[in-house]
Amino acid sequence: MKNFYAIVFMSFFALSCTKEDDKEGNTPDEEIDLTACFTASTDTIALGEALQLTNCSENAVIFSYDFGNNEISNQESPSVTYQQGGSFTITLVVYDDQKHSKTFTKTIFVETPVESYYLFPEIPLGYNGLPIELGIDPLNGNIFYLEKTEDLVNLTISKFYYKELGTNLIPTSNYITDQQFNTENAYVNFLGNGNKNIHFSRTLPELYGSQEITLNNSWALTATLSSATKYLYGYLKEGANSIFFGTQKDNGTYKAVIENRNANGDAFDVQFKTVGSNNAVLTDMIKTSTGYIAFGATFDKNIILPFISNYSPILVFFDTNFTITKTVELSNSVLGTHISEANHLNGAYHLIQLSNGNLATYGNGELNITDSDGNHINTHYFNVDNKIQAMISLGDTFIISTGDGYLRKFDPTGTEIKKLNYKGSFIPEILEINDKLFFVAGYRTKDTILNIGELSVVKTFYGAVDKDLNLISVESIFN
Known part of the structure; x- marks a missing residue:
C-alpha cells in the first residue's frame, strides 16, 4: 500500500507541474x-x-x-x-x-578631442614656434613665455621672442635676439632695477656655453654676453640679489659654480665648488630649512668623441653659507650611456622637495626619487624625444611631462598614479594659477605650402588641467 500511494503521489506531482507549465506556455528551462x-x-x-x-x-x-x-x-x-x-x-x-x-x-x-580644450596662437605657415620657457612676470603678474621661431622655408637665422599673455590670452610679442648655436633652455631673471636679464643655452657637440641678454623696460638692449666657458642654469632670489648656479671653466676644468649678483645684475661673489674629481655642473637648486640642495652631475669633458662621458647625476647638500656638507651620487641612473656631447646638457632640469621630505629630480628623461638624505627610492627613465620637459610639485604629489606626449602624476615614492595623453611634445614649465595648472606646449604637425608641399613643423598651444590631470578650458584658469 505504501508503494501504491507513493506512485499516485508522484504521478499527481508530475501532472500538476505539467499543467502549471502549460498555463505559462513555457517550461522554466525554456525561460533560462x-x-x-x-x-x-x-x-x-x-x-x-x-x-x-x-x-x-x-x-x-x-x-x-x-x-x-x-x-x-x-x-x-x-x-x-x-x-x-x-x-x-x-x-x-x-x-x-x-x-x-x-x-x-x-x-x-x-x-572629446583634447584640441578642443586648447588655444592656438597664430604662427605663420612654414615656421616653427617652440616654447622654451614659461613664467609669471613679478611686476605685472602676467604670464610670459620665451619662443624660438624658426623659418623653415627661407632658412633664416632662428630668433627668440618674449611673449606675454594678459587675461584675454592674446600674446604680445617682443624680439630679443638671434639664436647662437643650439638652444633648448632659457630663463628670465627680473632684476631689481626693472631690467630683464635673459639667459639662453648655447652649445655645439663640443661647445659648452651660454648667451646672456639684458633689456630695459623699453626693450632696448643694455648688455649682451656670449660665453664659451660658462653656463648658468638658473637662479634663486635672495631679497634684491640673485644666487645663480651652473658651471664655469677654471684652469681647464668645468667646475660647479655659484655666482651672487646684485639688483643691477652685477656679480659680486663667484664661488667655485669642487664636486668629484673631474668636471661638474649644478643644474637646479632649492632652499631648505638647513641650507640648500642642488641637483647636478659630474662628467668627463673630452676633445674627441665622445665629448661628454661618464655622466653621473648627483645631489649636493650645502649649509647656509654654501659650504658643501654632502654629495650623493644617483647611482641608479642610466644616463651615463645616453649623454655623449654638450648638446645633451642644455635642456631643462628640475629639483623639488615634497611635503614628506622626499626629493625628486628630473632631467634628460630620467626621474629619480630619494628620501631627504638622498637615499634611493625609485628611478624611471623615459625615452628622450626632446629635453624640454616640465615638473611641478603639488605638495605630497608631483607631475612631470614626458616627450611621448604625456603628463604623468606620481605619489611621493615615485609610483605613477595617473597620466594624460595631452598630445604635445614640449613643455618647459607648468604654472599653478588659482589652484589649476597652466602650460604652454609645443606639438608636431604639418604645414602645407604652395609650391613646396608638406613641411613638418612645431607649433605652440596653451592648455590647462586640474590637479588630477583632467583637461579644463584654458580660460577657466582665471576664474
Whole structure:
C-alpha cells in the first residue's frame, strides 16, 4: 500500500507541474534559454565616430536599445554616433516570442578631442614656434613665455621672442635676439632695477656655453654676453640679489659654480665648488630649512668623441653659507650611456622637495626619487624625444611631462598614479594659477605650402588641467 500511494503521489506531482507549465506556455528551462548580449566595436571612441554594436543574444525576437543619449533603436545590430563627450551606458532589452525579457548593459567612453580644450596662437605657415620657457612676470603678474621661431622655408637665422599673455590670452610679442648655436633652455631673471636679464643655452657637440641678454623696460638692449666657458642654469632670489648656479671653466676644468649678483645684475661673489674629481655642473637648486640642495652631475669633458662621458647625476647638500656638507651620487641612473656631447646638457632640469621630505629630480628623461638624505627610492627613465620637459610639485604629489606626449602624476615614492595623453611634445614649465595648472606646449604637425608641399613643423598651444590631470578650458584658469 505504501508503494501504491507513493506512485499516485508522484504521478499527481508530475501532472500538476505539467499543467502549471502549460498555463505559462513555457517550461522554466525554456525561460533560462533567453539571453541578452551585444559587443561593441570599441570601448572608447572619439567624438563623432560611429560605434558598431553586434548582437549576440540567444532566442530573442525583439531588440530594444537605449544608447544613453536620448536615442533608441530596435535594430538587431545598430550603430550609433555620439555628439557629446563623456561616459554612456548602453542598455539592451530583448524579448522572446512569449514576451519574456532579459537585459544587458555596457558602458563606453566618448573622448572629446583634447584640441578642443586648447588655444592656438597664430604662427605663420612654414615656421616653427617652440616654447622654451614659461613664467609669471613679478611686476605685472602676467604670464610670459620665451619662443624660438624658426623659418623653415627661407632658412633664416632662428630668433627668440618674449611673449606675454594678459587675461584675454592674446600674446604680445617682443624680439630679443638671434639664436647662437643650439638652444633648448632659457630663463628670465627680473632684476631689481626693472631690467630683464635673459639667459639662453648655447652649445655645439663640443661647445659648452651660454648667451646672456639684458633689456630695459623699453626693450632696448643694455648688455649682451656670449660665453664659451660658462653656463648658468638658473637662479634663486635672495631679497634684491640673485644666487645663480651652473658651471664655469677654471684652469681647464668645468667646475660647479655659484655666482651672487646684485639688483643691477652685477656679480659680486663667484664661488667655485669642487664636486668629484673631474668636471661638474649644478643644474637646479632649492632652499631648505638647513641650507640648500642642488641637483647636478659630474662628467668627463673630452676633445674627441665622445665629448661628454661618464655622466653621473648627483645631489649636493650645502649649509647656509654654501659650504658643501654632502654629495650623493644617483647611482641608479642610466644616463651615463645616453649623454655623449654638450648638446645633451642644455635642456631643462628640475629639483623639488615634497611635503614628506622626499626629493625628486628630473632631467634628460630620467626621474629619480630619494628620501631627504638622498637615499634611493625609485628611478624611471623615459625615452628622450626632446629635453624640454616640465615638473611641478603639488605638495605630497608631483607631475612631470614626458616627450611621448604625456603628463604623468606620481605619489611621493615615485609610483605613477595617473597620466594624460595631452598630445604635445614640449613643455618647459607648468604654472599653478588659482589652484589649476597652466602650460604652454609645443606639438608636431604639418604645414602645407604652395609650391613646396608638406613641411613638418612645431607649433605652440596653451592648455590647462586640474590637479588630477583632467583637461579644463584654458580660460577657466582665471576664474
